[in-house]
Amino acid sequence: MGGQGKGSEMLRWQPGLAVGVPTIDEQHRELFRQVNLVLAALGDERGAAEVGRLLEYLGRYAVEHFAAEERLMRDTRYPEQEPHRREHVDFVQAFQEVCRSYLAQGPRPAVVVRLNVWLCSWLRRHVGQTDQALGRHLARAAAVQQGAASP
């Protein structure tokens, strides 16, 4: 089990979560991997410094990943880019808040459970729904572009 016990909820990647854009799918897999590292560290009670470091890295990675998605949305004039971007902004805000409570209160069960449940459910829902819709749009945009390029 390697330190993933104690009720840690793990994020599992599934092919159905793929958006169809290799760079984005790779970034999602990496996000899932990093969340699992955070959850494992929390489950192991590995100390606030280590968890803090992992959280900081995850936060930075998420911001870069959201920026990459937002660039794609702009470049392809995605009609739903505003509500999608809003979800990213809300995530970053909530993430900072939950990190602050972790750093302030330490690994209290309430904070750990909140972080665990919230991270997993947010990512599953966002990647499974909001990003899927973006993936369908990008596939259409690519098909249109291909149609325009062919003679």
Ligand SMILES: [Fe+2]
């Ligand atoms: Fe997204």
